[in-house]
Amino acid sequence: MLQVRRLNAGYGKVQVLWDVDLTVRRGEIISIIGANGAGKTTTLKSIMGLIIPFKGTIQFDGEDITGLPVHEIVRKGISLVPEGRHxxxxxxxxxxxxxxxxxxxxxxxxxxxxxxxxxxxxxxxxxxxxxxxxxxxxxxxxxxxxxxxxxPKILLLDEPSLGLAPKIVKKVMKVVSKIREEGITILLVEQNAKISLEISDRGYVLETGKIVLEGTSDELLRNEHVRKAYLGLM
Ligand SMILES: Nc1ncnc2c1ncn2[C@@H]1O[C@H](COP(=O)(O)OP(=O)(O)OP(=O)(O)O)[C@@H](O)[C@H]1O
Ligand SMILES: [Mg+2]
Structure with a gap:
């Protein structure tokens, strides 16, 4: 449904994303996890048309949407829930x-x-x-x-857990799963790796603007690097 290929993007002369590749299939919940400043929001902004990529392509439903204005991207069925709610x-x-x-x-x-x-x-x-x-x-x-x-056909969620108590975060994640059951595909960006991988099918790990790992959520939850760097486990 959504295919990001060799996405390079940033702000002015500052490059943030380097050859980011990601694929979202219809009906999936996909997580992008990464620390502060890794480029998660920049990835979503590029998909949404809020910033124009330096290089690379974004395809949605088989159509190249790279660089289209935001309102056209919304009309094609992509919606962003921004970080900080706005x-x-x-x-x-x-x-x-x-x-x-x-x-x-x-x-x-x-x-x-x-x-x-x-x-x-x-x-x-x-x-x-x-x-x-x-x-x-x-x-x-x-x-x-x-x-x-x-x-939307796909909902982009930018850190919905931010600033919420654990109990409320669980509620929000339940709602995200329910939305998927309604037939809406989800691309979920989170610093909170545990809660996002728990509800997603697959995930990508973004570090300083590059995808360093990808796999099913189970694979990532068992991965040694993910456990150390994102789950605080050994
Ligand atoms: N409008 C902007 N102008 C210049 N640099 C920016 C801008 N927005 C973000 N950046 C820089 O781009 C890099 C990636 O930022 P981004 O917001 O995509 O990270 P993030 O993974 O979403 O982080 P967080 O988890 O804190 O939301 C950071 O180094 C940030 O300082
Ligand atoms: Mg962000």
Whole structure:
């Protein structure tokens, strides 16, 4: 479904990603794990069209989307839930969802809203509350829900566990699995290797802008380097 080939990208003269290759098949949950500054967000921004790659290609559903404007990439079925959530704090839950669904028509919007409220009942209860009054976990749920409102085929999630208590992180990961069951493919970026590999099918390890390891999640969870560097185990 998504094929990133020899992606080189960065900011101005600073190169961050070096020949990154990754493949996501329909229906998978794929993790990219990596430390602070490894280039995880830069990878997602490149896929989303928020930055233009220096070199390399990004194919989606067999079509080259490299360098297309963001709104066209959204229309093709890719949605990003950004790191740090970036909600509209002075807008209500419903208004935030409306922003996510700005490009879908009336009937579709109502269907999506119903589906999203089914996955996130708490957002339905709080639909008229300002986003800023939600708890951290609820805000992350709202960010994910807003991402779903553009009716994506693939959802890119940038560190959804960031700043959340372990119990809430588990809840968020459950929701991610549920979204996959609804037929949406997931590319999940995390510093928290354990929780992301536990729910994903395969994963990639990104270190200083290069993919250094890839495999099934079970393989990575058993891998000695992953255990030492990312799981704090021996
Ligand atoms: N807008 C920018 N301008 C210049 N350099 C940037 C910019 N954004 C990120 N960088 C640099 O690119 C490198 C990779 O950053 P990136 O945000 O992709 O890492 P990350 O893996 O997402 O890290 P984190 O886990 O902290 O979110 C870092 O060295 C960072 O300083
Ligand atoms: Mg990041």
């Amino acid at each position: 909600l509209f704090p002075k807008m209500t839950v419903l208004e935030n969802l409306r922003m996510g669904g700005y490009a879908v028509n009336g009937n579709k919007y109502r269907d999506l809203l119903e589906k999203v409220f089914q996955i996130f009942p708490v957002l339905k209860e709080r639909r008229n509350q300002l986003a800023s009054t939600l708890s951290g976990g609820e805000q992350q749920m709202l960010a994910i829900a807003r991402g779903l409102m553009s009716d």
